[in-house]
Amino acid sequence: MRRLGPDDDPDRLYTVTGGRSRADESRFDLVTLVVSECDPTPGMQSEHARILAMCQYPMAVVEISAELRLPVSIVKILLCDLLDGGRITARHPRSAPAAAQLPDPDLLKEVLVALHRL
Amino acid sequence: MHSTVSEQTAGRDHLRSTADNGLKIVIVGGFGVGKTTMVRSVSEIRPLNTEETMTRAGIGVDDPSGVESKSTTTVAFDFGRISINDQAVLYLFGAPGQERFWFLWDRLFSGTLGAVVLVDTRRLDDSWYAIDRLEHHRMPFIVARNDFGGSHHTLEQVREALDLSPDVPLIDCDARDRDSSKKVLIALVDHLYALSARETTP
Ligand SMILES: Nc1nc2c(ncn2[C@@H]2O[C@H](COP(=O)(O)OP(=O)(O)OP(=O)(O)O)[C@@H](O)[C@H]2O)c(=O)[nH]1
Ligand SMILES: [Mg+2]
Numbered sequence: 001m002r003r004l005g006p007d008d009d010p011d012r013l014y015t016v017t018g019g020r021s022r023a024d025e026s027r028f029d030l031v032t033l034v035v036s037e038c039d040p041t042p043g044m045q046s047e048h049a050r051i052l053a054m055c056q057y058p059m060a061v062v063e064i065s066a067e068l069r070l071p072v073s074i075v076k077i078l079l080c081d082l083l084d085g086g087r088i089t090a091r092h093p094r095s096a097p098a099a100a101q102l103p104d105p106d107l108l109k110e111v112l113v114a115l116h117r118l
Numbered sequence: 119m120h121s122t123v124s125e126q127t128a129g130r131d132h133l134r135s136t137a138d139n140g141l142k143i144v145i146v147g148g149f150g151v152g153k154t155t156m157v158r159s160v161s162e163i164r165p166l167n168t169e170e171t172m173t174r175a176g177i178g179v180d181d182p183s184g185v186e187s188k189s190t191t192t193v194a195f196d197f198g199r200i201s202i203n204d205q206a207v208l209y210l211f212g213a214p215g216q217e218r219f220w221f222l223w224d225r226l227f228s229g230t231l232g233a234v235v236l237v238d239t240r241r242l243d244d245s246w247y248a249i250d251r252l253e254h255h256r257m258p259f260i261v262a263r264n265d266f267g268g269s270h271h272t273l274e275q276v277r278e279a280l281d282l283s284p285d286v287p288l289i290d291c292d293a294r295d296r297d298s299s300k301k302v303l304i305a306l307v308d309h310l311y312a313l314s315a316r317e318t319t320p
Pocket of ligand 2: 154155196212
């Protein structure tokens with residue numbers, strides 16, 4: 001299982017992310033669901049094209065990361081590009097509770113129903 | 119190249135197009151305690167794994183020399199998925215509770231509904247740290263003892279050994295068993311529900 005990480009050739013990492021910083025990463029949660037708004041186009045950076053191809057149905061950031069075998073933070077940078085270009089939409093967790101705040105009981109009830117059904 | 123990608127994506131179960139609310143539950147525990155097994159037992163997809171990396175600067179440790187530090191924190195974790203309804207989808211994460219993992223907790227797992235601490239009574243030491251960190255993050259959790267056989271400790275003894283507050287549910291499980299793993303998740307969400315109901319009742 002070969003992944004691209006910080007110990008890899010810096011040039012390779014630079015190529016994937018276009019040398020951008022990680023400042024924008026917080027725009028995506030691990031479970032933000034990503035949906036493509038267009039098809040890949042010829043000449044598009046291959047990682048961008050792969051993301052557009054795999055997000056025809058909603059797909060979480062962490063699933064994209066696993067599929068691309070790239071660390072989550074690198075994937076988030078790629079997603080920022082696509083979001084800025086209007087090529088994807090991002091469905092963020094609706095009720096991400098702040099630290100030490102409990103989730104909505106109605107939502108928990110829904111989760112319980114689904115778990116009992118498993 | 120493109121067709122290879124399509125083929126790979128075509129075979130996997132995709133979410134409903136209405137899905138718009140990702141939820142998180144985290145299973146933490148020492149090495150080999152059964153985290154991946156539990157995720158596999160209840161997930162609707164084969165467990166996937168990935169990793170997150172963070173530079174030291176990013177975790178608030180400034181390099182006093184001013185020279186860019188090459189030191190990074192890498193944490194690997196696996197995950198599975200359970201569809202809840204048309205909108206909500208629950209992601210279940212299995213993560214090692216070792217020290218460096220907690221540097222990434224806020225970045226990866228803020229907004230998590232709750233956690234399961236999976237323990238193996240032959241190696242209880244591994245669990246203390248995770249319990250301490252969850253309390254520190256004020257993350258609600260339950261503890262599940264994974265049954266590897268041969269344990270002669272009662273749950274009361276385990277509770278005492280872990281110095282676990284009476285409010286924290288402690289149950290037995292077999293991570294290989296779907297029904298048993300399902301019961302663990304239900305126990306956690308029941309606990310969350312009770313906490314949340316208590317909070318909203320004056
Ligand atoms: N007897 C018994 N064996 C189990 C149980 N759960 C897991 N195992 C076995 O224990 C071994 C380790 O399980 P994993 O699920 O890989 O554990 P893990 O916590 O993901 O391990 P790491 O990711 O390496 O830290 C596997 O061989 C499992 O089949 C259990 O409840 N009872
Ligand atoms: Mg594992």
